[in-house]
Amino acid sequence: GTLSEIKERGKLIIGTEPTFPPFEYVDKDNNIVGFDIDIAKKIAEELGVELEIVNLPFDSLIPAIMSDKIDLIIAGMTITKERAKVIDFSIPYFNANQSIVVRKGESFSPKSLNELVGKRVAVQLGTTGDLVVSDIKRIKITRFQKFTDAFLELQNKRVDAVVLDEAVARAYVKKFPKFEVSTVIDTGEKYGIGVKKENTELLEFVNKVISNLFKSPYDVLVEKWF
Ligand code: ARG
Structure with missing residues (x-):
């Protein structure tokens, strides 16, 4: 969905394939956790909405975002030319x-x-x-x-x-x-978060959250005061 649809719904829906530790895996309490999931939580938090995680086979993630079943793909997905023909990617967040x-x-x-x-x-x-x-x-x-x-x-x-x-x-x-x-x-390779094409506002929002993650608390202070 778009940024406003997600806010209206009160829920961000992300798709992932959780046999990929430490990015996403199922812990002993049967929760999907990991590096990517913390990024997803951060995005949901910044949006002020709940987070729903949909567990899908890796090769079903792109079809799922194209048919609006999920809002974002957060799955340690490499930015490739082929994939970038059908979906957009955020700025890279991992090499x-x-x-x-x-x-x-x-x-x-x-x-x-x-x-x-x-x-x-x-x-x-x-x-x-x-x-x-x-x-x-x-x-x-x-x-x-x-x-x-x-x-x-x-x-x-x-x-x-x-x-x-x-x-x-x-x-x-x-x-x-x-x-x-x-x-x-x-x-x-570089990992990016997958966003549906033309969903520009959401893509920009995700990019903002990622670039803020790269900033140290010091950078944040400088930006706030100067
Ligand atoms: N980085 C590889 C790719 O994009 C593997 C990603 C697998 N991710 C997963 N959650 N199973 O093809």
Whole structure:
């Protein structure tokens, strides 16, 4: 919805896919929490409305915003040319790269995407990880809706590696030390919040909230008094 529709409704509805720690994941009390969720809370707070979080498969987020089921996509989503044809993105709020995760202590420890040729690789459907491996011929790709399922597949030795965003890979490896990051692939990605095209007022509002997040309390004081 537009800025005024959201205020009238008294609720901001964001869409996310919560198997992506520390950006969005389900905690032990079954709440969706994380870095992105705190940004969403901040936007709702600044708007003076409640926050509703809709849990969707990653590849359903863009269709959902286009059909007005959600107001914003906050899902560690990389700003890409293809996606920017159909939705608008906020200013970038996080830098990211892809990485390869394998079972720890085994001989297979690829240092480049090319070493995945002939191997079985799990990715999340529709992500940039999916794109980078799909670009290389003769990788056997299994595409999952949930990263939790991709890692289960790795644990059960039905795939040899999982390719995903580095910060998220680190979070999984920390939680499950049976996995390790074998290498980082420098893809130079930037995350943005997705907004429906032409929804300019909302986009500008979101940009304002993000740029304020980058300001130190000192910057805020200077801006207030000078
Ligand atoms: N940054 C990657 C992309 O944009 C992965 C994002 C996955 N996000 C998630 N919440 N599952 O394709």
